[in-house]
Amino acid sequence: MSAIEPPRNRLWWKQPLDRTEGLWILIAFVWCMVMFFMMPYWHIYGKQNLANEAYRTTPEAFQKKTDEMVAKHKVREETDLKIPVVHPPAGSDVYLIARLWQWWPMLELEAGKTYRLHLMSMDWLHGFSLQPENINIQVHPGYEHILTVTPTAPGKYSIVCNEYCGINHHTMVSRLYVVK
Structure with missing residues (x-):
């Protein structure tokens, strides 16, 4: 993919996904899920946030x-x-x-x-x-x-x-x- 190509030829979602990119997307998704589930966990068990x-x-x-x-x-x-x-x-x-x-x-x-x-x-x-x-x-x-x-x-x-x-x-x- 090149920045010199016309716009119709450089739509990023039409490009094939490289294996390394897929791995980073998977790592980011897993980390987001870990952080998402840690918030209620620490609220209930870690007493990190005040319930008011x-x-x-x-x-x-x-x-x-x-x-x-x-x-x-x-x-x-x-x-x-x-x-x-x-x-x-x-x-x-x-x-x-x-x-x-x-x-x-x-x-x-x-x-x-x-x-x-x-x-x-x-x-x-x-x-x-x-x-x-x-x-x-x-x-x-x-x-x-x-x-x-x-x-x-x-x-x-x-x-x-x-x-x-x-x-x-x-x-x-x-x-x-x-x-x-």
Whole structure:
């Protein structure tokens, strides 16, 4: 086959398949199938991906639930922005709002206790990244994302937005406290 031939004579699918090309196509296909079946395997047995729930909601409804939680469980305020820190009881629903360029409120959870963490963006796509645990969730506007979490080690963890959300994206950080 030559690039100089007229177009009607150089249609690649009309050319005979070389044995080496067939071997590479077979290798690529087998590798794609291995990767395809590894994704559900690692999700179920390797616990590589978080299984979470997501529901459509409105910013107003989610803000109302978050405000009620803050009013009921606020223990103190932090930073010069006066962001409330809430300490909800074990087993309860915990709400966290993502909005330009802030996580609200800060959370204080007990080690060894299970919580349902509800996340929602009020404006743009944000990313919830809990460090150093490397938990990453995309937080979409209009959807309430729910994770079941059980903190195991006491300490101070960082919550970082890992989806570019505008000019002050680098300032969108918060803390999660885990106490005994």
